[in-house]
Each structure stands twice: as C-alpha cells, then as structure tokens.
Amino acid sequence: MKVIELNKNFDRKLKDIRPSIGGIDQNIVNTVSKIVEDVRRNGDSALFKYTRRFDKFDLNTKNIKITGKEIKKAKDEITTKIRNHLKISARRIREYQKSLLPKERTYRDRLGNELGFAVRPIDRVGIYVPGGKAAYPSTVLMTAIPALVAGVKEIAIATPAPNGELNSVVLAAASISGVSEIYRIGGAQAISALAYGTDSVPKADKIVGPGNIYVALAKKIVYGEVDIDCIAGPSEVLILSDGTGKPEWIAADLLAQAEHDEMAVPLLVCTSINFAKHVIKEVKKQLKDLQRRDIAAEAIKRNGRAFIVKSIDDAIKVSNAVAPEHLELCIKSPKSVLKKIKHAGAVFLGHMSAEAFGDYIAGPSHVLPTGGAARFSSPLSVYDFIKMPSVISVSQKGFNKLSGSVIDLAYSENLEAHALSVKVRMKKFNN
Amino acid sequence: MKVIELNKNFDRKLKDIRPSIGGIDQNIVNTVSKIVEDVRRNGDSALFKYTRRFDKFDLNTKNIKITGKEIKKAKDEITTKIRNHLKISARRIREYQKSLLPKERTYRDRLGNELGFAVRPIDRVGIYVPGGKAAYPSTVLMTAIPALVAGVKEIAIATPAPNGELNSVVLAAASISGVSEIYRIGGAQAISALAYGTDSVPKADKIVGPGNIYVALAKKIVYGEVDIDCIAGPSEVLILSDGTGKPEWIAADLLAQAEHDEMAVPLLVCTSINFAKHVIKEVKKQLKDLQRRDIAAEAIKRNGRAFIVKSIDDAIKVSNAVAPEHLELCIKSPKSVLKKIKHAGAVFLGHMSAEAFGDYIAGPSHVLPTGGAARFSSPLSVYDFIKMPSVISVSQKGFNKLSGSVIDLAYSENLEAHALSVKVRMKKFNN
Numbered sequence: 095m096k097v098i099e100l101n102k103n104f105d106r107k108l109k110d111i112r113p114s115i116g117g118i119d120q121n122i123v124n125t126v127s128k129i130v131e132d133v134r135r136n137g138d139s140a141l142f143k144y145t146r147r148f149d150k151f152d153l154n155t156k157n158i159k160i161t162g163k164e165i166k167k168a169k170d171e172i173t174t175k176i177r178n179h180l181k182i183s184a185r186r187i188r189e190y191q192k193s194l195l196p197k198e199r200t201y202r203d204r205l206g207n208e209l210g211f212a213v214r215p216i217d218r219v220g221i222y223v224p225g226g227k228a229a230y231p232s233t234v235l236m237t238a239i240p241a242l243v244a245g246v247k248e249i250a251i252a253t254p255a256p257n258g259e260l261n262s263v264v265l266a267a268a269s270i271s272g273v274s275e276i277y278r279i280g281g282a283q284a285i286s287a288l289a290y291g292t293d294s295v296p297k298a299d300k301i302v303g304p305g306n307i308y309v310a311l312a313k314k315i316v317y318g319e320v321d322i323d324c325i326a327g328p329s330e331v332l333i334l335s336d337g338t339g340k341p342e343w344i345a346a347d348l349l350a351q352a353e354h355d356e357m358a359v360p361l362l363v364c365t366s367i368n369f370a371k372h373v374i375k376e377v378k379k380q381l382k383d384l385q386r387r388d389i390a391a392e393a394i395k396r397n398g399r400a401f402i403v404k405s406i407d408d409a410i411k412v413s414n415a416v417a418p419e420h421l422e423l424c425i426k427s428p429k430s431v432l433k434k435i436k437h438a439g440a441v442f443l444g445h446m447s448a449e450a451f452g453d454y455i456a457g458p459s460h461v462l463p464t465g466g467a468a469r470f471s472s473p474l475s476v477y478d479f480i481k482m483p484s485v486i487s488v489s490q491k492g493f494n495k496l497s498g499s500v501i502d503l504a505y506s507e508n509l510e511a512h513a514l515s516v517k518v519r520m521k522k523f524n525n
Numbered sequence: 526m527k528v529i530e531l532n533k534n535f536d537r538k539l540k541d542i543r544p545s546i547g548g549i550d551q552n553i554v555n556t557v558s559k560i561v562e563d564v565r566r567n568g569d570s571a572l573f574k575y576t577r578r579f580d581k582f583d584l585n586t587k588n589i590k591i592t593g594k595e596i597k598k599a600k601d602e603i604t605t606k607i608r609n610h611l612k613i614s615a616r617r618i619r620e621y622q623k624s625l626l627p628k629e630r631t632y633r634d635r636l637g638n639e640l641g642f643a644v645r646p647i648d649r650v651g652i653y654v655p656g657g658k659a660a661y662p663s664t665v666l667m668t669a670i671p672a673l674v675a676g677v678k679e680i681a682i683a684t685p686a687p688n689g690e691l692n693s694v695v696l697a698a699a700s701i702s703g704v705s706e707i708y709r710i711g712g713a714q715a716i717s718a719l720a721y722g723t724d725s726v727p728k729a730d731k732i733v734g735p736g737n738i739y740v741a742l743a744k745k746i747v748y749g750e751v752d753i754d755c756i757a758g759p760s761e762v763l764i765l766s767d768g769t770g771k772p773e774w775i776a777a778d779l780l781a782q783a784e785h786d787e788m789a790v791p792l793l794v795c796t797s798i799n800f801a802k803h804v805i806k807e808v809k810k811q812l813k814d815l816q817r818r819d820i821a822a823e824a825i826k827r828n829g830r831a832f833i834v835k836s837i838d839d840a841i842k843v844s845n846a847v848a849p850e851h852l853e854l855c856i857k858s859p860k861s862v863l864k865k866i867k868h869a870g871a872v873f874l875g876h877m878s879a880e881a882f883g884d885y886i887a888g889p890s891h892v893l894p895t896g897g898a899a900r901f902s903s904p905l906s907v908y909d910f911i912k913m914p915s916v917i918s919v920s921q922k923g924f925n926k927l928s929g930s931v932i933d934l935a936y937s938e939n940l941e942a943h944a945l946s947v948k949v950r951m952k953k954f955n956n
Contacts (some may be wrong), residue, residue, distance in 0.1 A: 183930065386941065444919075447917055483872055486882065
C-alpha cells in the first residue's frame with residue numbers, strides 16, 4: 095500500500111488523486127455493439143445463440159424462464175438461517191425505501207394556478223444480477239425492493255446460468271423480495287433482450303443492476319431506448335481517519351473492499367502517519383490468511399493508497415476530490431464533518447459503522463455511484479423507479495395576469511403559433 | 526391530419542401507436558464520435574478548428590468566453606418589456622423549484638441506528654443552449670434556474686455563435702438567471718469540451734439542455750464521464766378531448782407544437798368524431814396565415830393524428846401508450862382523470878391551461894422527456910442538480926443485533942473479509 099504524504103500546495107494534485115483504472119478496449123466496445131444489435135434485430139434466435147456460445151447450454155423458448163418449481167426448490171435448498179437473514183435484510187431495505195418515497199403534491203400560487211407534480215412508478219423494470227463468482231443475493235434485495243416499494247408492477251430479473259447452472263441463493267433472494275419473473279440469460283445479450291424485447295423476453299422501460307464490462311457497455315448502448323441506473327465500475331472505499339479507533343478495524347474494512355476484485359480501490363486518508371503505518375501493518379497481517387488473498391493483495395498493490403494529511407480539512411479535500419463510492423468517517427466527531435462532505439455514494443459515521451453493514455443490512459441500497467460518479471449521482475433508490483410528471487392548471491386569474499408575458503415571449507422567440515394559442519383564448523373576453 | 530378510429534380490440538395496436546421518427550444515420554454517429562474524441566484528445570485546438578468549420582469564425586483563447594461588457598450590451602439591447610417578462614418568468618420558475626427541493630433527513634430506527642440521506646448540489650454544470658433559429662431564451666431560464674436553486678455554484682453556458690454572431694436575448698436571459706460564464710461554442714465539439722475540459726473550458730460534472738442530433742449524440746457518448754439530463758427529441762403534444770371546449774383552442778395548441786419543427790408530433794385523442802373534424806378544419810384554417818406554416822404543415826402531415834375513441838378510458842389508454850412530452854386534458858373533469866395518467870412529461874389540466882403557459886411562465890421546467898421517455902423520465906428539476914448520499918450510523922445496539930446477519934450473509938457470498946470486518950469489532954466485547 096503506497097504511502098503518499100500531502101504537504102502544502104497539494105490542491106493541484108487533487109485532480110489526479112483518484113487511481114486511474116484505465117481506458118476501455120475498443121475491441122470490446124465493437125463486440126458488445128454487435129451482440130446488442132444482433133439481439134435487437136434477430137431477437138430470441140440471437141439470444142439463444144450467444145447463450146450457447148458464452149454460457150454453454152441450450153436455451154429455448156421453453157426453458158428461458160425459470161419455473162416456480164425451480165424457485166421453490168432453490169428456496170428449500172438454502173439454510174433456514176440464511177433465509178431468515180435475507181428476510182431481515184429485506185424488511186430493513188423496505189422500511190428505509192418507504193421513508194424516502196415522495197408524495198405527490200400540488201399547491202396554489204397567489205394567482206390561483208395549481209402547480210406541482212404527480213408520482214408514478216415505471217411500468218416494467220429489468221434487473222441484471224451477475225452469475226458465477228460474483229452472484230450476490232444481497233444485490234437482488236438491494237435492487238428489487240426499491241423498485242417494488244416505488245410501486246413497479248412488473249419486474250424481470252436476468253441472471254446468467256453458466257453451463258445451465260443456477261445460483262440457489264439468488265433465486266431465493268428474488269423470491270423473498272417478491273419477484274418471480276426470472277430469465278436464465280446474461281451478458282450483453284441479456285441487456286439487449288431487456289431493452290428491445292424478444293418473443294420470450296418482454297421489453298423493459300428501465301434496466302438496473304451491476305455487471306461486468308460487457309454488461310456495463312451494453313447498458314450504455316441501449317440508454318435512451320430505455321433508462322439505466324448507472325455504469326458500474328470497481329468497488330471503492332475511502333476511510334477518513336483522525337488516528338482514533340483501532341487500526342485493525344480500518345485494515346479489515348480496506349480488505350473488505352479489496353477482496354471484491356483486483357481493480358477495487360481501497361484508500362486511507364489519515365492525519366497521523368504512525369497510525370497509518372499501523373493500519374498498513376495490519377492489512378499485511380490480515381491479508382495472510384484471507385481466502386481471497388490473491389485478489390485482495392492485487393487490489394491493494396494496484397490501487398491501495400494511504401494519504402497522509404495535515405488536518406481533517408485537508409482529508410476532506412482529498413475525499414471530495416475522489417468522490418468515493420463508500421466513505422467511512424472513522425473519526426471522533428463524524429457528524430461535525432458530514433456537512434463538509436460534498437461527494438460520496440454512502441457515508442458511514444463512526445468506528446462501529448463498518449461498510450459491510452451497508453452492503454447487507456442497514457437499509458439504503460448498496461448500489462452506489464463508482465468511479466467518481468458520486469460527483470453527479472445518488473444511491474439507487476425509489477427515485478430511480480418513479481417519474482414525477484409536472485401538473486399545471488392555469489386559473490382564470492392566472493390566465494389574465496400571465497397571458498401577456500406568454501404572448502410577448504413567444505413572439506420574441508419567433509413562435510407565433512404559441513402566442514396565438516393564448517390569444518385565441520382571450521376572445522372569450524373580447525367578444 | 527390523419528383520422529384514425531379505434532374500435533374494439535385496439536389494445537394490440539397500442540404498441541405501435543406513436544408515430545415513428547425513424548432511426549439514426551450511422552454516418553452521423555461516426556462523425557460525432559470523431560469530433561468528440563478529437564476535442565477530448567486535442568482540447569482547444571480541435572475546439573477552435575470545428576468552430577471555424579461549422580460556425581465560420583475564428584475562435585481563440587481570448588474571445589471564447591463572452592465578456593461582461595458583451596452581456597451588459599445584450600441586456601441593454603432587449604426591450605424593457607421583454608426584460609420584465611423574463612424576470613417574471615424567472616421568479617415563477619425559482620418559486621416552483623424551491624417548492625421541490627428535498628431537505629436532508631435522517632431518522633433513528635428501533636435499534637438506534639441513524640439512517641437517511643444528505644442533499645448536496647453538483648459542483649459544476651454545463652448548459653447547452655442552441656443558437657440560430659432555435660435559440661430560446663426561455664430554455665436558459667428553464668435549465669439555469671433549477672440548477673441555481675439546487676445550489677450549484679458553477680454554471681457554464683455553451684451557445685454557438687454562427688458567423689460569430691450572438692443572440693442578445695439568450696445572453697440577457699442568462700444574466701437574468703444569474704449566470705455569467707458563457708462560451709461561444711456549439712455542436713458536438715462544445716459537448717466534448719464541457720465533458721472532458723480543455724485549457725479554455727473547465728470540465729463540468731453534468732451537461733443539460735436541448736440540441737440538435739449532433740448535440741444529442743455527443744451527450745450520449747460522453748455520458749458516464751459526466752451525467753446528462755436526457756437525449757432530447759422532437760417536441761410532442763397529445764390533447765385528450767371529450768368534445769367539450771372550443772375546437773379553435775385545441776387547433777391552436779396543436780399548431781403551437783407543430784411550428785417547432787417538421788418532426789414535431791401533434792396528436793389529438795377525442796371521444797367525438799364530429800368535434801375532432803371541427804378541430805381539423807380549424808387547424809387548416811389557422812395554418813393559412815401562420816408565419817411558420819411550412820414547418821407546421823409538414824409536421825401536421827407527417828405526424829399529426831386524430832384518434833377517435835369510444836370513451837375517456839380508451840383515450841387514456843392511447844395517451845399512456847404514447848407517453849407524451851406534453852399532455853393536455855381538455856375535458857370537463859381533468860382532475861378525476863389525472864390519477865389514471867401513467868406517463869407524461871407535463872400534464873395541463875382544463876381548457877384554459879394552454880401548453881404555451883408551460884413553455885414560458887407556469888413554473889415547472891419546459892425541459893421534458895420526449896420520444897416516449899416519459900415512461901421512465903421526469904421533467905428537469907432541482908433533482909437533476911443534487912445528489913443524495915446515504916448516511917449510515919450503526920449504534921451499539923444495532924451492531925449487536927445485526928452483526929450476525931452481516932457475517933452469515935457475507936460468508937454465503939464468499940466474501941470472508943466482509944465478515945471479518947464485523948468480527949474484528951466484536952473482539953471488544955469478547956476480550
């Protein structure tokens with residue numbers, strides 16, 4: 095883990111402080127474009143072809159949708175303990191999302207015009223759930239439940255079945271969330287099927303959920319035809335420390351990010367070099383016995399950084415420049431610092447708030463903006479699954495008072511018919 | 526204007542009821558990609574080169590930013606009347622957006638954990654304002670003011686200056702909104718400059734505002750590097766009529782959409798064929814003397830439709846299938862119908878609520894989802910300019926009660942380090 099001491103005048107370094115994860119291979123872009131276009135044009139037959147090629151099993155119109163029987167079997171396969179934990183998690187996610195849901199509202203202005211917005215759920219949402227090694231049942235809960243709380247009536251999950259094999263815990267998590275429409279499809283071909291629809295897979299209005307680079311690029315390509323949540327990159331944590339608390343806790347949290355994949359970004363920003371060195375020693379120690387030590391070690395080596403700063407304010411500057419997905423405030427008075435935090439996906443306050451609580455059980459979705467997207471994006475929530483159409487009702491008084499402005503402004507934009515659409519309504523008074 | 530009678534069993538037609546505006550020319554996509562990439566790599570020099578080529582004037586580091594003097598001059602050039610109308614509009618937009626702004630909020634759950642979200646403005650926003658014929662000062666107000674109300678500190682406007690000529694009303698509108706950083710750049714090259722930054726144009730975090738197909742495609746390409754609002758298409762209105770009110774008013778509103786451009790979509794859905802015929806007659810009559818009659822006539826011919834339906838419920842089905850940008854409920858009891866409307870950008874209630882009020886003065890932004898995007902998108906608002914990072918503070922009691930779930934779920938996902946990051950914190954109690 096690289097130690098970087100930031101002294102005076104480090105402001106100009108801030109722009110490049112985030113470890114670069116490199117560009118995108120144009121060959122992959124071309125491959126993904128071709129797959130997306132093929133499925134758009136040729137529907138099921140292309141979808142089946144790519145599933146055979148990448149997931150190595152024969153998909154057809156009969157087996158594409160996972161049956162109720164298969165879901166029940168999967169639910170029976172997981173332990174009662176895990177089932178109960180998933181239920182506790184589901185309940186907490188549901189409660190949190192309910193607390194966010196905005197209520198539709200109109201008000202009357204001084205002229206008696208009624209203004210405001212309605213709240214309407216999206217009709218149909220597709221959720222991508224990765225398969226294989228990175229198949230996380232928690233992600234099913236963290237994406238499906240916000241959609242359900244928002245009032246989405248149709249939710250379809252797409253999850254790949256490498257060699258035809260399903261992940262029981264994913265199916266169980268879907269069932270616990272309340273989703274029963276699940277397709278055994280994955281990759282760019284699944285995203286295209288959800289975006290454009292095929293004979294077997296109805297078209298969705300929005301596609302959410304994480305995936306590998308193929309899935310992320312496919313989502314970007316279909317964006318516009320459907321909405322998407324965000325383009326997910328490797329997971330990140332920035333731990334802001336004032337040298338209080340236990341180095342071994344902070345080390346453990348850095349490793350929890352690092353074990354996700356080799357590209358994960360574990361950052362420490364600390365006001366004490368001695369404490370930071372202690373943390374690094376602990377990282378090395380804990381790394382030794384870790385199941386996923388090769389992955390975690392590679393992430394620490396590539397992207398691990400310990401920034402040493404002069405003050406908490408400098409630490410905040412670093413954090414705001416990184417705009418991390420996860421931010422832990424491992425300091426004495428986290429609340430006093432929170433108001434200075436400008437960009438982050440989720441902020442964890444205090445020493446007890448290990449990031450893993452956010453991954454599984456706290457309530458807010460663990461689908462968060464990565465790669466600096468916290469500069470402009472929010473965590474996945476009910477807001478991603480509703481629209482708020484404006485509602486405008488012009489009163490007689492409002493019409494009388496404002497029509498002159500509309501007419502003159504329309505003429506100033508050379509939009510005569512706009513002006514006339516108001517003028518024609520004035521005749522009532524003139525005739 | 527084509528009359529289409531929808532009798533029984535029209536449900537299966539709904540899928541294709543929206544007039545198709547055709548696909549995108551791959552040559553344009555390639556051209557735009559090249560421009561975006563060139564500006565990304567070569568910054569100012571590429572930006573200046575394309576400005577010379579497309580806008581026909583010499584751009585350089587000295588003249589790229591419009592001066593305070595130029596803005597003042599532009600403001601003096603417009604009439605007092607227009608200046609006052611713009612101020613009234615600005616005030617109403619500001620008031621409406623203030624009413625939307627969410628307040629940050631946390632709550633304690635039963636275990637004493639604190640959960641909620643902060644509200645933070647985006648740091649820097651780029652607004653694209655078209656030049657030439659479609660330069661609308663109202664769009665400056667409708668994009669800049671929501672950003673300002675959200676608390677955005679840095680707002681940069683990009684607006685093309687064909688042959689070096691500026692649009693005074695656009696500059697005046699920017700000044701009235703409170704924006705003084707304006708660049709005389711346009712097209713895909715301006716979007717790329719805002720997205721990646723050049724020596725003269727600082728990088729933005731989000732780019733909003735309408736534009737032609739080059740601008741729309743460039744926005745899609747840079748999406749991910751920065752956020753964007755939406756990919757804007759031709760303007761649309763769907764007028765839902767129960768045969769009450771005046772045919773000439775409805776005709777005028779259809780023409781107000783049609784005059785925007787040849788691709789605009791003016792739709793009528795009416796329960797009375799006689800009334801609809803009356804509206805069509807009025808459209809023809811009013812069209813004759815219109816300044817922009819060639820554009821409006823072409824839009825009516827291409828995309829104009831009068832759907833005749835058996836009932837208001839059938840009319841609503843048609844509207845929900847179209848998901849129009851603007852929806853006028855020209856019926857006796859618009860409020861009773863509002864709750865059945867699933868998808869629309871903005872809904873105008875009753876005969877007096879001409880859509881033009883929404884364009885200029887009502888308050889809600891006139892930047893709305895087009896092309897069916899109302900299925901998944903909302904009007905531009907303060908929500909586009911804030912992020913809501915999650916806030917998670919785990920209490921001692923919460924830790925004790927929930928750590929078992931986190932540990933077991935982490936193991937079930939083969940994320941041992943996640944489990945250990947909780948276990949390490951339990952030592953406190955065990956030692």
